[in-house]
Amino acid sequence: MTRNPVLPAPLTGKLVTPGDRRYAQLRSTYTTRHSPAGVLLPETTAQVVAAVRYARERGLPIAVRSGGHGLSGASSNDGGLVIDLSALNRIDVLDERARLVRVEAGARWAMVAKALAPYGLAISSGDHGNVGVGGLATGGGVGWLVRRYGLTIDHVRAVEVVLADGTVVRADAEHEPELFWVVRGAGAGAGIVVAFEIEALEVRNVGLAQIAVEATPDGGTLRRWAEYLRAAPRELSTAAVLFPYGRSAVMQITAVVAAESLRRTRPLVEPLLAIGKQLEHRTDLVPYAALVPMAHLHPNVGQQASTTTNSLLTMDDGSAQAIMRAATGPNRALVQLRSVGGAVNDVDPGATAYPHRRQDTLAVGSVFPPQGGTALDAAWRGVAARADGAYVNFEARPDRAAFDRIYPGETGRRVAELWRRYDPDGVFRPALLTRQPSRR
Numbered sequence: 001m002t003r004n005p006v007l008p009a010p011l012t013g014k015l016v017t018p019g020d021r022r023y024a025q026l027r028s029t030y031t032t033r034h035s036p037a038g039v040l041l042p043e044t045t046a047q048v049v050a051a052v053r054y055a056r057e058r059g060l061p062i063a064v065r066s067g068g069h070g071l072s073g074a075s076s077n078d079g080g081l082v083i084d085l086s087a088l089n090r091i092d093v094l095d096e097r098a099r100l101v102r103v104e105a106g107a108r109w110a111m112v113a114k115a116l117a118p119y120g121l122a123i124s125s126g127d128h129g130n131v132g133v134g135g136l137a138t139g140g141g142v143g144w145l146v147r148r149y150g151l152t153i154d155h156v157r158a159v160e161v162v163l164a165d166g167t168v169v170r171a172d173a174e175h176e177p178e179l180f181w182v183v184r185g186a187g188a189g190a191g192i193v194v195a196f197e198i199e200a201l202e203v204r205n206v207g208l209a210q211i212a213v214e215a216t217p218d219g220g221t222l223r224r225w226a227e228y229l230r231a232a233p234r235e236l237s238t239a240a241v242l243f244p245y246g247r248s249a250v251m252q253i254t255a256v257v258a259a260e261s262l263r264r265t266r267p268l269v270e271p272l273l274a275i276g277k278q279l280e281h282r283t284d285l286v287p288y289a290a291l292v293p294m295a296h297l298h299p300n301v302g303q304q305a306s307t308t309t310n311s312l313l314t315m316d317d318g319s320a321q322a323i324m325r326a327a328t329g330p331n332r333a334l335v336q337l338r339s340v341g342g343a344v345n346d347v348d349p350g351a352t353a354y355p356h357r358r359q360d361t362l363a364v365g366s367v368f369p370p371q372g373g374t375a376l377d378a379a380w381r382g383v384a385a386r387a388d389g390a391y392v393n394f395e396a397r398p399d400r401a402a403f404d405r406i407y408p409g410e411t412g413r414r415v416a417e418l419w420r421r422y423d424p425d426g427v428f429r430p431a432l433l434t435r436q437p438s439r440r
């Protein structure tokens with residue numbers, strides 16, 4: 001692409017090319033470094049349409065980016081055009097009584113939490129404020145209040161999508177229901193979602209506990225954690241990280257309680273203190289927005305090179321032991337655990353393109369350079385053998401094998417068919433559908 005290409009009028013001033021001082025902060029993603037020919041920064045839906053047409057007329061590959069936190073690096077490319085939605089970031093409360101909020105795809109979840117806090121509203125999204133709305137809300141959304149409220153996609157009521165041919169479609173349960181189905185779980189291959197209408201939750205404060213316990217090699221601690229969570233009141237959601245310590249691990253648990261008082265929070269958290277030898281504990285009441293603060297915002301310049309995979313499962317002795325081996329064995333990964341279940345599993349598995357509605361645990365494994373896919377596969381083999389599905393948003397290697405884990409059976413057939421229907425030329429088609437498994 002030439003330095004000053006002739007742009008259609010709607011895109012004047014919106015293209016950043018190599019040599020522009022902004023290019024360094026726009027070329028890459030959180031985990032990968034890239035050299036696109038240009039990055040377009042549309043501020044309106046009409047400009048997104050113009051961007052798609054512009055790229056297609058020139059035969060340039062397109063990467064779509066909202067927050068750039070995707071773990072596969074698919075939101076940038078080398079030699080193509082990136083449509084970066086970060087300037088398309090309005091957040092509007094459409095109907096305060098119905099708690100209906102319109103959020104544009106380029107907003108970050110920290111901005112959403114900040115904008116909704118004065119209304120006493122929140123949207124359960126993820127654990128990091130810099131994650132973009134577009135990637136998370138087209139894939140799933142395992143947030144801090146996931147057991148109470150389900151996934152982020154479970155609260156999406158309508159979407160505005162720019163399709164590969166440049167048409168703009170509003171989809172909801174009544175209009176374009178097939179498009180509405182596929183963008184909730186498999187959105188990246190259908191089009192560019194420019195805005196979401198989401199039913200927010202009434203949440204001001206939440207209970208927050210930080211707990212560290214020893215996780216034993218026999219998996220007992222993990223099993224007790226999952227057993228308690230399986231039966232615990234849904235107000236409680238937890239995330240944990242395992243830090244190896246000999247053959248054991250320190251299990252650092254963050255527990256969030258959808259409750260307005262410490263009196264309600266403490267009894268829900270207390271049983272977690274008994275799942276293993278307690279090393280540390282603190283419980284507070286904090287505003288929801290403090291969980292995804294504006295302090296999280298930062299440019300993504302490939303600063304966190306890593307390879308990540310994940311498994312959804314129902315915790316039992318075998319999976320607990322396999323996770324402990326993945327975290328502490330000679331081939332080891334950084335393991336993060338999320339409790340799912342609860343309201344996630346109220347939803348019919350066929351209602352959205354996220355079909356995993358029976359598991360209780362999401363286990364995520366990552367390795368960092370110089371380790372790569374081979375090391376991750378070696379560390380994760382035992383966990384993968386116990387897996388019952390996977391989540392697209394924690395998968396760094398989008399290939400056909402990953403597609404089959406993420407969209408098994410009938411879901412996969414329908415996702416592939418809809419991706420082809422809405423994007424017949426494969427302009428946005430994720431490598432998930434086409435790439436053969438590699439060991440990157």
Ligand SMILES: Cc1cc2nc3c(=O)[nH]c(=O)nc-3n(C[C@H](O)[C@H](O)[C@H](O)COP(=O)(O)OP(=O)(O)OC[C@H]3O[C@@H](n4cnc5c(N)ncnc54)[C@H](O)[C@@H]3O)c2cc1C
Pocket residue numbers: 029030063064065066067068069070071074075085105125126127128130131132133134135136138139140141142143187188189191192193194393394430
């Ligand atoms: C530090 C960190 C913490 C995380 N925590 C959580 C968590 O707690 N819960 C959770 O569920 N996930 C979490 N994730 C995963 C996160 O959901 C995904 O990485 C998500 O894809 C990021 O969205 P993004 O817009 O920032 O990504 P991007 O890199 O911009 O995009 C990711 C993918 O989505 C596609 N895409 C982006 N925007 C659009 C759009 N508007 N329309 C169609 N396709 C689009 C891109 O083309 C790309 O394929 C975390 C990731 C990181 C790195």
